[in-house]
Every structure is written in structure tokens, then in C-alpha cells.
Amino acid sequence: MSNSDLDDLAAELAEFAPPEKKNGRPASEERVIAGFEEIQRFVEQHGRAPQHGEDRDIFERLYAVRLDRLRALPDCRALLEQLDQQGLLAGAPTITASADATIDIDGLAAELADIPHADDITVLRHVRTSVEKRAAEEIEHREKCDDFDRYEHLFKAIKQDLKSGVRNTRSFLSQAKAMEAIQQGAYYILNGQIAYIAEVGEDFTTQYDRRDSRLRVIFDNGTESKILLRSFQRALHRDEAARVISDPDAGPLFNDSLEEGDIQSGTIYVLRSLSDHPYIAQHRDLIHKVGVTGGRVEARIANAEHDSTYLLAKVEVVATYKLAGINRTRMENLFHRLFAPARLNITINDRFGHPVQPEEWFLVPLFVIDEAVARIKDGSITGYIYDPSAAKLVKA
Structure with missing residues (x-):
């Protein structure tokens, strides 16, 4: 084939070639844009900017940290300004030492290693919020119950009730009803031990405008824990084997029709x-x-x-x-x-x-x-x- 024929073929193929990329961006800028688009999608789904707070979802807290950093860096603001149809960059950084000091972005990024699409911040594994960690520490940090003799007979009676069928157990209630269920005098099985709610302190409002109170929980091994109600609630939800012990069931003692026994x-x-x-x-x-x-x-x-x-x-x-x-x-x-x-x-x-x-x-x-x-x-x-x-x- 002559050179002229090759030139003609090349000209024909040029019509199907992808257009040359103009103003190609460095990989670092592409990552910044991709991260900002994740935040924009969150705003589209929830109708608001991501917020800080221990009661927020871990992904929302990460987006909030990311947005604060983008707002604080002039180069990033300049890069994203034309893409910011929602006006997210207009606000000032809101992160404070007390709001989310427990978030370690580098540590969380390390959790993404060896996962497909590791650049996707919504893919996390084995990551617990600081609230969950603190709740686990509160449950694990118990001390000897000095007046356990006041409660020991209660645990013996509960075990007898369960054995005889006067009481039974059931799975812990749904999140929506969990707060109502945790009351003074209630019994639970947590991490294989019977837990008795001996005292419920006065209600107070947290900095995130949520109701909470301090519990005194006695365990059947002679220990006790002074734990927040919400922390105890989370501990029950984390324990897949956690159970609620029912109130005594007297019936059927008197029946219209007789059964076995x-x-x-x-x-x-x-x-x-x-x-x-x-x-x-x-x-x-x-x-x-x-x-x-x-x-x-x-x-x-x-x-x-x-x-x-x-x-x-x-x-x-x-x-x-x-x-x-x-x-x-x-x-x-x-x-x-x-x-x-x-x-x-x-x-x-x-x-x-x-x-x-x-x-x-x-x-x-x-x-x-x-x-x-x-x-x-x-x-x-x-x-x-x-x-x-x-x-x-x-x-x-």
C-alpha cells in the first residue's frame, strides 16, 4: 500500500477517533472534584448540607469534615466554584475541636484498603463511631456492686422464673421503641449476663437536643455499671443475642378448657x-x-x-x-x-x-x-x- 493510501485511511479513521482532551486536569484535582460530587449527592438526597455530631451517621460526619476542608482551602474553592450550584462553599468551616475531634480521616481511609472502588468514601468496614466505642467501654468498665446482697435474691428468682416458664425472653425491641422499654425494674440478657435496671436518673438533654439519663445497671455476677441510657441501648443492639426478660406471666392458671398438666x-x-x-x-x-x-x-x-x-x-x-x-x-x-x-x-x-x-x-x-x-x-x-x-x- 502506498503512502498516499495510508494517509487517506488515516484521514477516514480520524473521524471516529475520540476528541483530544483539552485542559486535562491532574489526578489530584480529579479526586477533589469527585469528593465534592459525593457531598453534592448527599445534599440532593437529604436537602441539607452534611453536619457534624456524634449522633450523625458516620458518612455524614465524613462529608462534613471534607466540606470544611474544601471551604478552608482557597485553591479548592477556586477549582470547585463553577461546580457549586448548591452554594455549599459559601459557608464558613464549622468544624471545631469539640465537635468531631474523634474523627481520624487517615485512619478511616486505611480501612478502605483492599476494597473494590476504594476511593468511594461510602464503602467502609469495621469502623465504629466514637459513641459506639464509648458505649462499649462503659459496659466493659464495671465495678464491684457493694450492696449486691440487696439484689442477689432477685437474680435467683428471675432464673427460677425462666426455668419454670413464669417468665420468657424475646429479642430486643426495635430502635423506635427501645427508649420506652428501658425502665427501672426491667431485666435484660446482655453479653450472656442478666442485667437489672436498678435506678434511672433524671432526664437531661444532650448537646444534640436528645433525651438521655444515667442508669445504674446491676449484673448477676455481682458487678454494676453506671451508664447512659442511650449507651446501654446501643450495647443491646450490638449484641445479637441480647434479650428482654418478660414480666411474670400468671396464666393460664384458670381455663375454660383443660390442657396437658x-x-x-x-x-x-x-x-x-x-x-x-x-x-x-x-x-x-x-x-x-x-x-x-x-x-x-x-x-x-x-x-x-x-x-x-x-x-x-x-x-x-x-x-x-x-x-x-x-x-x-x-x-x-x-x-x-x-x-x-x-x-x-x-x-x-x-x-x-x-x-x-x-x-x-x-x-x-x-x-x-x-x-x-x-x-x-x-x-x-x-x-x-x-x-x-x-x-x-x-x-x-
């Missing part, structure tokens, strides 16, 4: 021990056993003196309550949960000389048991607990 008619009986054990003899009028049977009470206690369940002594029946259509197991568990704080702590030797600790006797006056039965019948018992120091039922 129910008895057509039954008797709640209250026994008093005739043991000559010094402690029992001294407190005989207060020490009672509460049980439920579907048969005759007399037959149930016929051999009491040979059974450690009855303190290896004869007993007398001091009260009975006839019921129909009851769930025996739930009924007994309910009584045992209610009076758990007053459980008789005594060790006796069985007929073989082995030490045993009966668990179904309680230091509870008879009139309190009578009130408990009445409240079981009308369904109000779930709102009450037994206060051993006052020897009466009090509202939970």
Missing part, C-alpha cells in the same frame, strides 16, 4: 410444720409451705415425718383454697416465685443422715398467702412482689 379441680394448701427444730419452733407461726394437689390433702401429707420435703416432721393444714380448671405447675411456680425473697434457708439431715435443704417453705404470714390467692383469682398478682422487710405484698 391441668387438673379439673384442685386445692391450694398451706402447711405449718410441727418440727422441734429450734429455729422452726421459734418461728412456727411464720413458716409455711404452699402447694397444689389434685387429690386429698390428707393423703398427700400422710407420711410427712419421713419426707425431707416436709422437714421430716408432722405438719398441720392451716388453710385450703378450692379451685377448678387450674394449671398445677404454673400455680406452684407462681407461689414459689412470689415468695422467693422469704425462702426458708435451713439445712436438715434426711433419714439416711444426708444434709438436705428444703426449698418449698417460706417465712410468710398466713394473711399474706390469703391475699396472694385472692390476687391470683382476680389476675392482679402479676403486679405485685413480696417485701420480706415489710411482710406484705407491694406493687412491683
Whole structure:
């Protein structure tokens, strides 16, 4: 092919060649423009400029830092001025040492390594906000609970309730309802431990105009944490196994139709021990056993003196309550949960000389048991607990 033919072919191909790039920009300027366009897209989606604040999304906080830096650099302002249809560069830098000093842009950029499209600031991994870090530190930083003896019986009762089915657990509530759920007296399972909200301090408003308060949380291992409510809430959401422990469930105790474990008619009986054990003899009028049977009470206690369940002594029946259509197991568990704080702590030797600790006797006056039965019948018992120091039922 002659040179003239080559020249003609080149001329024809030139029509399809991409136009020459005029005023080509350095890569650094292209990155600045790309970063500014990310901010512009945020503004289009949210109708406002990105803002600082620990309660803001991590990406918004990064955009806010980036925008402040672009505003502060004259070269960047000059480069982006023609692209700024939203007037974002007109404002003054807003970042302060207190607003977002915890953000380390270089550190966050390092988290983008080895990720496709690593220049995309919206792709992050393993990055926690300072709020999340502080919440985790608050949970982890616990101290010994000096008055744990005041709460230990509560945890024992909760574990018994869960075992017997009087209480159950469920997943933590949605973010929208989480604040309402965290109240004084509530129980949770956090990081495998039962947490009890012993105290809720007065509400206050944070610098970001959000409601918060200080909690005193007691854990079943004898430690406690004084933590912000919102920090505790975040800790529950981070723990995928976190659970809420429900309030006591009394029913179904009385049913129109019987289910497995129910008895057509039954008797709640209250026994008093005739043991000559010094402690029992001294407190005989207060020490009672509460049980439920579907048969005759007399037959149930016929051999009491040979059974450690009855303190290896004869007993007398001091009260009975006839019921129909009851769930025996739930009924007994309910009584045992209610009076758990007053459980008789005594060790006796069985007929073989082995030490045993009966668990179904309680230091509870008879009139309190009578009130408990009445409240079981009308369904109000779930709102009450037994206060051993006052020897009466009090509202939970």
C-alpha cells in the first residue's frame, strides 16, 4: 500500500477517533472534584448540607469534615466554584475541636484498603463511631456492686422464673421503641449476663437536643455499671443475642378448657410444720409451705415425718383454697416465685443422715398467702412482689 493510501485511511479513521482532551486536569484535582460530587449527592438526597455530631451517621460526619476542608482551602474553592450550584462553599468551616475531634480521616481511609472502588468514601468496614466505642467501654468498665446482697435474691428468682416458664425472653425491641422499654425494674440478657435496671436518673438533654439519663445497671455476677441510657441501648443492639426478660406471666392458671398438666379441680394448701427444730419452733407461726394437689390433702401429707420435703416432721393444714380448671405447675411456680425473697434457708439431715435443704417453705404470714390467692383469682398478682422487710405484698 502506498503512502498516499495510508494517509487517506488515516484521514477516514480520524473521524471516529475520540476528541483530544483539552485542559486535562491532574489526578489530584480529579479526586477533589469527585469528593465534592459525593457531598453534592448527599445534599440532593437529604436537602441539607452534611453536619457534624456524634449522633450523625458516620458518612455524614465524613462529608462534613471534607466540606470544611474544601471551604478552608482557597485553591479548592477556586477549582470547585463553577461546580457549586448548591452554594455549599459559601459557608464558613464549622468544624471545631469539640465537635468531631474523634474523627481520624487517615485512619478511616486505611480501612478502605483492599476494597473494590476504594476511593468511594461510602464503602467502609469495621469502623465504629466514637459513641459506639464509648458505649462499649462503659459496659466493659464495671465495678464491684457493694450492696449486691440487696439484689442477689432477685437474680435467683428471675432464673427460677425462666426455668419454670413464669417468665420468657424475646429479642430486643426495635430502635423506635427501645427508649420506652428501658425502665427501672426491667431485666435484660446482655453479653450472656442478666442485667437489672436498678435506678434511672433524671432526664437531661444532650448537646444534640436528645433525651438521655444515667442508669445504674446491676449484673448477676455481682458487678454494676453506671451508664447512659442511650449507651446501654446501643450495647443491646450490638449484641445479637441480647434479650428482654418478660414480666411474670400468671396464666393460664384458670381455663375454660383443660390442657396437658391441668387438673379439673384442685386445692391450694398451706402447711405449718410441727418440727422441734429450734429455729422452726421459734418461728412456727411464720413458716409455711404452699402447694397444689389434685387429690386429698390428707393423703398427700400422710407420711410427712419421713419426707425431707416436709422437714421430716408432722405438719398441720392451716388453710385450703378450692379451685377448678387450674394449671398445677404454673400455680406452684407462681407461689414459689412470689415468695422467693422469704425462702426458708435451713439445712436438715434426711433419714439416711444426708444434709438436705428444703426449698418449698417460706417465712410468710398466713394473711399474706390469703391475699396472694385472692390476687391470683382476680389476675392482679402479676403486679405485685413480696417485701420480706415489710411482710406484705407491694406493687412491683
